[in-house]
Amino acid sequence: MTTNSFALGVEKKLEKNFYKTENKISKETDSSTYESLGLGYLNGYIFADAKNGFRYYASIPKDITKAKLYLSKAADQGSDLSNALLGIIYRKEATEEKDIDKAIQYLSKTKDKYYDVLGEYGLALHQKFRWGSIDSLDKSYSEEMIMSLNGAALKGYIPAINALHQLYKEGSFVTKDLKVSEIFRKEALRLAEKKVNDQQLLSEAMEDSKRRLEGYSSLTRNELKKGRRISFLISLGIVAAVSYSYALQDPSFMCTVGCQPPSVIDLMNWGIL
Numbered sequence: 001m002t003t004n005s006f007a008l009g010v011e012k013k014l015e016k017n018f019y020k021t022e023n024k025i026s027k028e029t030d031s032s033t034y035e036s037l038g039l040g041y042l043n044g045y046i047f048a049d050a051k052n053g054f055r056y057y058a059s060i061p062k063d064i065t066k067a068k069l070y071l072s073k074a075a076d077q078g079s080d081l082s083n084a085l086l087g088i089i090y091r092k093e094a095t096e097e098k099d100i101d102k103a104i105q106y107l108s109k110t111k112d113k114y115y116d117v118l119g120e121y122g123l124a125l126h127q128k129f130r131w132g133s134i135d136s137l138d139k140s141y142s143e144e145m146i147m148s149l150n151g152a153a154l155k156g157y158i159p160a161i162n163a164l165h166q167l168y169k170e171g172s173f174v175t176k177d178l179k180v181s182e183i184f185r186k187e188a189l190r191l192a193e194k195k196v197n198d199q200q201l202l203s204e205a206m207e208d209s210k211r212r213l214e215g216y217s218s219l220t221r222n223e224l225k226k227g228r229r230i231s232f233l234i235s236l237g238i239v240a241a242v243s244y245s246y247a248l249q250d251p252s253f254m255c256t257v258g259c260q261p262p263s264v265i266d267l268m269n270w271g272i273l
Contacts (some may be wrong), residue, residue: 010050014058031077038070038082042089048089064089080110091124100114100128111148119152119160126163129173142173153184161188 022037040046044062049055068089074082087107094100107121126146128134134141147166152160165184168177 010048010056011058012204014046014056018058018060029073031074031079031082034070034077035076035079035082036069038074038085041070042067042085064093075106080113080117083107083109084114084120087117087124088120091120091127091165094127097128097131097133099134100124104128104130115152115155116157119163120150122146122148123151123163126167126173146173153187156191158188158191161191166214172235 018037018040021033025033036046040060041063043060045057045059047055068086071079071082071086071089075086081125083106087103087105090099090106092102094103098115103124104121107124111121112119122145124146125134125141129142129145146164146167148159149164155162161184165181165188166172167174168181168184170176
């Protein structure tokens with residue numbers, strides 16, 4: 001069996017097992033299973049690390065309805081990660097105030113446990129400010145927002161750092177300070193570049209994918225670009241990856257404070273995407 005056919009076989013098996021697991025859902029299904037299904041439908045791919053050291057990917061059609069369904073079931077069983085992801089989903093897809101309130105509700109459950117969730121909580125509060133749902137003069141909320149973003153930034157959470165860069169640049173809820181803004185911008189850039197260097201962007205699995213795709217020249221460029229993005233997003237951690245992935249669905253999206261930080265334009269300018 002050639003390397004190409006072996007890899008394709010593994011991917012088909014991954015896909016088959018995913019749907020098999022979904023079809024076997026019962027009252028006994030645990031939170032980790034629901035979470036895996038939810039992540040698959042949320043991200044549009046699944047992966048597994050093989051004994052040979054390679055990481056294999058399989059594409060799954062994105063289905064946000066199913067993603068929310070399975071993540072909700074996992075959250076009901078106490079999954080911190082699912083609570084966080086649901087918070088991000090409701091924040092990103094918010095069309096009315098109740099969606100933001102639901103996002104804050106989910107994120108608040110685990111914000112004191114995980115710094116990245118704390119950062120997302122701060123971004124959700126800012127979104128509520130942008131919509132005028134909170135009085136901009138209400139210092140209790142604005143201070144909680146800044147405190148949440150600062151707490152996450154101190155731990156190196158890039159979305160929070162980038163949001164602070166923009167807040168200080170605009171003078172929103174903080175005294176305008178271009179020097180502080182530039183410090184945050186450079187730190188976001190440094191950390192993003194470090195992520196790329198640490199991961200070398202293309203893992204051995206991605207190199208294997210490149211060799212495998214050489215026989216399909218018309219697909220190679222798009223698949224490798226997708227592979228690089230997936231590899232980078234995974235290196236950020238699941239919470240940040242989901243936060244960024246919404247921006248990747250719309251490359252023309254221009255970020256305002258707290259939307260999809262750093263903006264896709266930023267990441268492209270930095271040479272990451």
